[in-house]
Amino acid sequence: MNEREVIIRVSNIGLCYNTHRQVFSKKRHTKEGFWALEDVSFEVYKGEKLGIIGRNGSGKSTLMKLLAGVICQDRGELYVKKGLHAQLLSLGVGLEGHLSGRENAVLNGMLLGKTRKYMLNCVEKIKEFSELGDFFDCPVNTYSSGMVARLGFSVAMEVEPDVLMLDELLGVGDVGFAEKSNKAMEEKFSSEKTVILISHNPNTIHRLCDRAVWIDNGRTVMEGSTDVVSEKYTKAMKA
Amino acid sequence: MTNKTLSQFLTNIVRYKDIVWYRTLAQLKSESKQFYLGYIWFLLEPALATATLFLVFGVILNNKSGEFVVFLVIGMTVWQWFEAGVNEGMMGTKMKLPILSQIPLPKYLFPLVQIFSATWKFAFVFMVVLTFAWVCGFAPNKHYPELLIVLGAQLLLIVGIALPCSVAASYYEDTMRVVQSVFRLLFYLSGIFFSAEKVPEELKMWFYVNPMAGLIESYRAIILHQSAPELSLVLYPLMLGCVMAILGVICCVAIDKKLMKSVAV
Structure with missing residues (x-):
């Protein structure tokens, strides 16, 4: 063995x-x-x-x-x-209210250890996963708390640390998105990570x-x- | 220890340069979006401060010459860069504690973002000041390249004061009040609205202990008097800034993983 x-x-x-x-x-x-x-x-x-x-x-x-x-x-x-x-799953840490969801996604990903180029490449994927639609290009201070959580979670899912650390497994956003986010997190548990x-x-x-x-x-x-x-x-x- | 700290700092700068650069731009954009007049405030703020000084020293004390206006504008603009850079840089870590409690980032990162953001605003205003000086009859001259050395010395001085203060301000909010009180005093002692020639000879040595006094005089020597700045007046803030900046980096590295055990977010 x-x-x-x-x-x-x-x-x-x-x-x-x-x-x-x-x-x-x-x-x-x-x-x-x-x-x-x-x-x-x-x-x-x-x-x-x-x-x-x-x-x-x-x-x-x-x-x-x-x-x-x-x-x-x-x-x-x-x-x-x-x-x-090793990275803690932090939802929406450091979001700038006056900047758009797109700009925040890139900046947030960079803080979490990814390069700008990497984040620019996956920003559309983040938009799609977050289901924010046109709001993705609106300032974050126009978002509801659920929308902020969706953005934060979608960015966090794109950042792939060697060790992912989760402080409680919580559903994010409304019922539909909570199910989706739980599924995404459970996928991490069935991977090699x-x-x-x-x-x-x-x-x-x-x-x-x-x-x-x-x-x-x-x-x-x-x-x-x-x-x-x-x-x-x-x-x-x-x- | 110091060599290790310095090499760690340089490695981190390469690693985090993109974060510093793009967060600086984001900060400027975010700041401008908070106001109806947006970026115009970057210019309006120093203009209003200069107008206040002109009202007091130019109109009431009857000194309305074009040279005096340029004299005031130079002093006020570079002073505001110094004040904003140190004050905002000092609060850089404190303001971002929620981020630093989740993500391990060097503790000089956010102070540098704040300082560079203040520097960009100043760069924009300074270009307008140089153009204004030209319109008033003080054309660019052969000493203009020396402005870069004076600007560099001032930037280093800002970094050197802001970094150790950012460490102190993260632990003790009192730091902010102490620094603001010192700034109130220095504002009147930096020769912003009077020339260094008016300082009595026996007090000159003390006047130049304040590094900003020498720097403001150096800017004016180049722009107004078309002469080279006195070497000692630039070297002193340059050396002081250098020593303080190294000390600041050492302090930031020393508290790196200790800070979040001592402060409440």
């Missing part, structure tokens, strides 16, 4: 948020802060679909930001394979992922097959 390639290794990671920055704050001279992650360890293999499960506030979103390279750990080690591009999905829903993790990591209070509770982890997690939540 071939040994699977580890592309990300998280070893005993601890991460602390520090927000005491006021001259009259009693904690300003202390190194105290809020430890969102205390001791998290797991591995991500190439091509796998990994689910990260945990309650609200357990440190899942912080972990995603760490893996995306937005923040760094305060202790422990993080190994990310050289040149690996490495996907990390975070959720507090064991059924979603069980349905879509190969393996799961359970995190609670910033610590790894369990790592293993989705059957076992989901079952133990559900029991713990009901206890």
Whole structure:
């Protein structure tokens, strides 16, 4: 049996948020802060679909930001394979209200790591997928929130990172588009792509992922097959 | 550490140059679309500021010569570039925290976009100023190429002040208030509406501590007096800008993955 390639290794990671920055704050001279992650360890293999499960506030979103390279750990080690591009699925981040959907699609794709040329080549595909029609060339500040989400999702689907990270699997827009967006996301799960999905829903993790990591209070509770982890997690939540 | 930081900065500049360029253009377009008069405001804003100064120092204090108007326009235009570049550059990171909380981007990226956007607006206005000076009898002369060095020194100075301030402003909003107070003082001490000759000899050394004072005088030397600017007046802001810009890049790299752990979005 071939040994699977580890592309990300998280070893005993601890991460602390520090927000005491006021001259009259009693904690300003202390190194105290809020430890969102205390001791998290797991591995991500190439091509796998990994689910990260945990309650609200357990440190899942912080972990995603760490893996995306937005923040760094305060202790422990993080190994990310050289040149690996791990990207959080961010819908509509950085859209400029006065610019059109087309202009925003290109600018947004560039922020997400694609070249301008690449984005110009796929902009028609984005227009088609988003079903925005003539609105695609109108300023984004004339869009409804559903239309903004459609644009954001359509751009995100065109940006192909090595590791796609999803913070909850949510339908985007109205019923029709929600179905379409869910289908597009599920296609990512049946492809060769490495996907990390975070959720507090064991059924979603069980349905879509190969393996799961359970995190609670910033610590790894369990790592293993989705059957076992989901079952133990559900029991713990009901206890 | 510094060598590594610098080489990382240069690699990133090549990697992110397109983002900086197209976001700068998008920023200009977006800014113009916010107003009914659109791009006209880029010209109208410095024109109104100069008209205010002319009303006070030209009409009320009776100094209505064409030379004085050009003198004022030069001082006011380059000052506004400096002020807008530093103020907007300083807020570049702070304003884009929602993006930076999702996507790992260098923390000097958005300050540079803001600075280049202010620079484009200035470039457009400066061309009009040079044409206006010509109409008023101050034709282009052999020292005009030297303007590029003065402009370069000022751009570097803006980058050098804005980058460290953008780091500080991301953590502490107080930075903005401190910088604005310093700017209010510098506005009166940069020789925008008076000539450096009027500064008492014993205070001249202190007057030129403000790098903008020397730069404004250099622009006027070239455009109005058709002479070469004094070397020290250009070298000082150039060196200061260089050192501060390197310091700014080091600060931006140092906080790169720490910033989002300390600020609320």
